[in-house]
Amino acid sequence: MPKIDLARNEWLVALVIVAFCALAAVSDPRFLSIATLTDLLRGGIVLTIFAVGAMLVLVSGGIDVSFTAVAAFAMYVTAMALNAVAPWMPWWGALGLGMGIGAFLGSINGTLIALFRLPTLIVTLGTLSIFRGFMLTFVGQKQITTLPPGMREFGRMMVVRGTNADGSFYSLHAAFLVTVAVVVITWAILHRTMLGRTIFAIGGSVESARRIGVNVARTQFFVYVYVGVLAGLAGTIHASMARVANPFDLVGLELSVIAAVVLGGARLAGGYGTLTGTFLGVALIVLVRNSLIVIGIPNTWQSVTIGVLILLGTGLPAWQAKRAAARAA
């Protein structure tokens, strides 16, 4: 049993989540229901996949703000391409194509970062504009309301479906399983492969890694391609679940996702980040987005609440670190 350490973000965020749920349950007993849970899970699917990717980049010592544009690009092009040339493609083919497009766009980031050694924030800021600009200029700007059959099929796939005692429906989307798979695979890469340990290593010290013969460029390239794959997957899932591919969706979420990951304890300076923390960070953000009203705060205060949480979640550890440094010096 690990001891509760409030200096660690995971515990802090977990406590806030528990407090939030307790408050919500007190003011509305219906809050503690399977329906709420499945709603939250549904709302968290795309965010979680994004966040896992963003966490991986932060661990490697970089930052990626382009993943939302990658996702939008992948989902839009997938929907359009399948409609045009391969409507027979099954759902897994659609997800695969989305991931492939994501991998390609990620490899552009990877090349600029690993080969040209440009700062990650600037590169991904640039490619955010490029991917989005390219899609809206050359691919299209209209929503695709008739998705290809494969994506429609996936959009309707449920793992569990049922009716509550009060007659309301609940369901758990199949994308939840995909998310679980993403988390498991990422965990395995990070903790059970040398590649994963190398990602932590270059986040801890790039210079040390170079000196002991780590192929830093290859590792970075992998990271950005992997994030591209996850973003492509998340984008395609998003369109399937929303039953529409809107090219204007998703972009704008990037900073919130990074905020969620940092809330969960990943460090901007690299080398630190956990899947548990990431999950908790996303959970808190989703909770605030979906259920703020339940604890009596109007939804117009949503963004203020998330801002305050980010400042508290990053401010407390920063303040503690600063005080510890002053004591030690």
Place this chain on the structure above:
Amino acid sequence: MTDLIALEGVTKTYAGITALDDVGFTIGAGEAVCLAGENGSGKSTLIKILAGVEQPDRAEIRFAGRLQGALNPRLSADAGVMVIFQDFSLFPNLTVAENIAFSAELGAHRRLFNRARVHEIARATLERVGVALDLNARVETLSVAHKQLVAICRALARDARLIIMDEPTTALTEREVRGLLGIIRRLKADGVAVLFVSHKLAEVLEVCEKVVVLRNGRKVAEGPATDFDAASLTRHMTGRDVAETPPDPLDPGAPLLMEVRGLTKPGAFSDVSFDLRAGEVLGISGLLGSGRTALAKALFGLVAPEGGMIRLAGQAVRLGDPLAAVRAGIGYVPEDRLTEGLFLTQSIARNVGIGRLAAHERAGFLDLPGLWGEATDWLTRLKVKAPSVDAPVRALSGGNQQRVVLARWLATSPRVLVLNGPSVGVDVGSKAEIHGIIRDLSATGLGVVVISDDLPELLATCHRLLVMRAGRITDEIMPAETDENDLAHRLAS
């Protein structure tokens, strides 16, 4: 028996400047060799060539008798040549076990990470050097000596046959140095060779078989370690005897300048009291961890003591506030010039002028000609050799950089100057000149506090010496009453 490593005719030039000129020597299995040399003597270039990081212009390098072609880091590592850099190049966020096993696992081209195997490698390696460390501790939480140990183990775990240690003792306390020497003896018995590379080698001489001295890229001396002592090493490294004369005696009537009373910071230093008179150079020495650096910072307000007081010319100085220290007339030249002292990418003039901005502000705007003029003046007075004051300060040599930091503080006309390691990383020639500057400054009535573990430096510059141990001042010595050996003994005992 063939030598483990044989170097012959190693030559390397950078942009027309010869860094290494026809250097050659051998290292046998289980042998410890000292490679001594000043900064700029070419020893770092030699390490980089052995590690495969730099390519020589010309060289015959043999590993176990076999002539090597162009080296790269991988090839050198595969041959068992491992460099432990001064900063250890560890991963602070990973555990002890992972750090130790990382290179070995990379070398073995592992794809999967097996925690049990990694722990086994780490445990076995630690056992080999005879030390116990918590395998699951994150390296960032370790002490410097333990980090060094992890770095050594990492090299061993990858079957190191030759471990090259760059400045291995600078960050260690005397006790830790003894621990290190014990480990080195074990390694030698195991057949592992060690190459110590340093400009401060007296303390490792006892475990070495051989000494090689470099000066200006050439090998100037080589022989059994028993033929060398600290003095002869210095003579070979510098090419001259740098026996410096002690400072002129202090005027007995010199007025009291600074009083420090009962300065205390738990965990760093406690109850530190001393006086400093105008024109006096006061040395404070102690081993690493004795609290000397924390005390130095506290004098300048960078560290906030919890008790005690500092009075300058009778006026109390607010503690823990560098701005108050500067207003009172205290200046501070930090130990780590590159990270603490200088703005490397900024111009030389700006590096000096930054200390005098307030004085040159008229109605909110700077009198730039006045500011740069004054800065240039000081640079001339301290004989800084620079192509132009607009050049970035990183283009200067260590000695000139130190003078830039000195110029910044002298421009503020301080009354007390605290110099922490005034000649760390400065070549011997510049060192003597910096000592000359210290002497000239004190002659003008400036009070100088020199904090250093360079004993000859302290003896050459100070009127009076304070010894710190475990955060307390334990001894007060007049340089005339002591010598290097006696002083070293008093620091350590």
Place this chain on the structure above:
Amino acid sequence: MHRFASPEARLAVIALTVFAVMAALSPDRFLSAQNMTSMAFQFPEFAILALAMTVTMLTGGIDLSVVGVANFTAVVAAMILTRFAGPDATGADAAMWIAAAVAASMVLGLVAGLFNGILVAVLGLPAILATLGSGLIFTGLAVALTGGSAVMGFPTAIAWLGNGTALGIPVPLILFAVLAALLALILSRTGFGLKVQMFGANPLAARFAAIDITGLLIRVYLLSGLLAAIAGLVVMSRANSAKADYGSSYLLLAVLIAVLGGVNPYGGYGKIIGVVLAVLSMQFLSSGLNMLSVSNFARELIWGVLLIFVMIINTRAAPQRRPKPKPEASR
């Protein structure tokens, strides 16, 4: 500092090239007085935000709250104008309330800057997270105040700030020129400006040189908050309304312009002239493309390409300009 191929010199070449190419492609339209005026009205609002971004980036920080601050302060100013003056107010009455609204927005901009400054300088939050969080708070306050809808109905006089001209020159352009010149002067000719650059180059050395870092950073974010509030007023005046989510694309644009302008995002290097040239390049490019009936989104594409192109050239030309080591405890 007499480097021949400075980032600014390269940028000047780019700006001139873009201008020349656009002029050559559609000479009568691109070079028309009408196009020149419309460009001069378009860019100042985001260019002022880019100035705010530049000041913080010089210290190695960033201000992701600029758009939030601009909208929040503009919403408050707009509420003062609609509640107390209204669209029919004229003369002294209008002037008084306009003055009050402008003053209120600038004071709030300073308060927002102070808030950011305290987070960064006193509490030690990484700037990127501090301003990300505070940006959400300011945007959120604007949403909470307005319920998310636009505030409109101002005295007509306020339109002068965003749409008027003085001596035939668009007022926003004059405002931007004055602010840029002032900022350039502050950065190169005051102790504050020099300290900002030195701190950005090496924060630790700044501490050891006895620079009042807390005060310095707070002043930097105060300045950035004030500039953001001014940009907010320009946007409000041009749109004749204020809303919580105006100019949301301006945030990344401001970062992009600053970096394109040669400002080192890790701190320590940057010139206002570079930022001005970057703004001009962007504006020439987007107007020119507009004339050629290239879609709005193609501009985004080209901005991105331009940014990465300039970064590649800058790093090739100065390979030693690496990011400085990261502070140990930062998150």
